[in-house]
Amino acid sequence: MHALLVIDIQNDFCPGGALAVPEGDQIVAPVNDLMAQFDAVILTQDWHPADHSSFASQHEGKAPFETTEMPYGTQVLWPDHCVQGSDGAAFHSDLNADRADLIIRKGFRKGIDSYSAFFENDQTTPTGLEGYLRTRGITALTLVGLATDFCVNFSALDAARLGFDVTVRRDLCRAIDMGGSLEAALDSWAKAGISIQDGPTA
Numbered sequence: 001m002h003a004l005l006v007i008d009i010q011n012d013f014c015p016g017g018a019l020a021v022p023e024g025d026q027i028v029a030p031v032n033d034l035m036a037q038f039d040a041v042i043l044t045q046d047w048h049p050a051d052h053s054s055f056a057s058q059h060e061g062k063a064p065f066e067t068t069e070m071p072y073g074t075q076v077l078w079p080d081h082c083v084q085g086s087d088g089a090a091f092h093s094d095l096n097a098d099r100a101d102l103i104i105r106k107g108f109r110k111g112i113d114s115y116s117a118f119f120e121n122d123q124t125t126p127t128g129l130e131g132y133l134r135t136r137g138i139t140a141l142t143l144v145g146l147a148t149d150f151c152v153n154f155s156a157l158d159a160a161r162l163g164f165d166v167t168v169r170r171d172l173c174r175a176i177d178m179g180g181s182l183e184a185a186l187d188s189w190a191k192a193g194i195s196i197q198d199g200p201t202a
Contacts, residue, residue: 001138003040005117005159006031007145007152007173009095010046012088014146018081021147021174025092031144031172032096040101040138042129044117044151046082047089047105054113055080065178072122075113076178084108104129116154118162130162140165142197148175153185160192167195 009031011017014024035041048054056064056077064079082089091097104127106114114120117129133141141164143156152173159166168189175182189196 001039001136002140002142003042003101003133003136003138004035004038005141005143005145005155006041006043006095006100007117007143007155008044008046008082008147009092009145010082010088011090011092012046012081012086014092018079018088021176024146024174025094027144027146027172027174028092028094032094032099034142034144034169034172035096035099038142040136041099042102042104042117042132043091043095043097043100044104044106044145044155045089045091046114046151047084047108048082049108049110050080050083051110052080052083052107052113053111054078054107070112070121072112072120075121082107102129102132115151116158117151118155118158121154123158133164138164140167142167142169144169144172146174148173149177149181149185153181153188156194157188157192160194166192167197169197171198 012019013021056062062077066077067074112120141159156168
């Protein structure tokens with residue numbers, strides 16, 4: 001079985017949001033159209049407490065997009081975004097969220113960020129998605145969403161490491177691209193055997 005994994009198409013990651021990804025809203029309609037082609041559709045949702053440790057506002061003297069060291073490694077500090085229950089954390093209003101078989105919320109633990117749909121940033125604490133996919137017999141994943149070089153990237157690499165057949169529809173993702181992060185993601189995908197599509201195959 002083949003599932004579509006839709007990463008973080010939320011208001012705060014779309015134009016006008018607190019951590020807007022350029023053109024993030026432009027992928028919504030084609031992602032909706034793609035859903036019918038898959039056996040399952042899974043959405044991820046950033047879901048942070050208001051005092052989340054990845055927010056620059058929680059670190060005196062630090063500005064958004066600077067980094068700090070956490071127990072699990074280097075952490076980019078972000079503007080406050082996707083706060084639990086806020087409009088910014090809601091899915092984009094045009095996204096067909098009703099089609100989802102499962103919604104995975106991540107980043108809800110105050111002390112650790114969570115880019116990947118599978119693990120938090122310690123690369124150890126699971127979200128439960130792997131078990132869900134295994135019990136449903138899903139072996140292949142196609143990823144779309146925001147942002148290419150962060151949450152899509154970490155999710156794709158973890159899925160490949162766990163043995164799933166992984167494709168990323170690059171045309172249905174948008175990137176932040178901080179300091180070469182997009183190129184680094186693409187290089188990592190090549191090494192991990194992840195397929196990259198820039199449009200529908202014939």
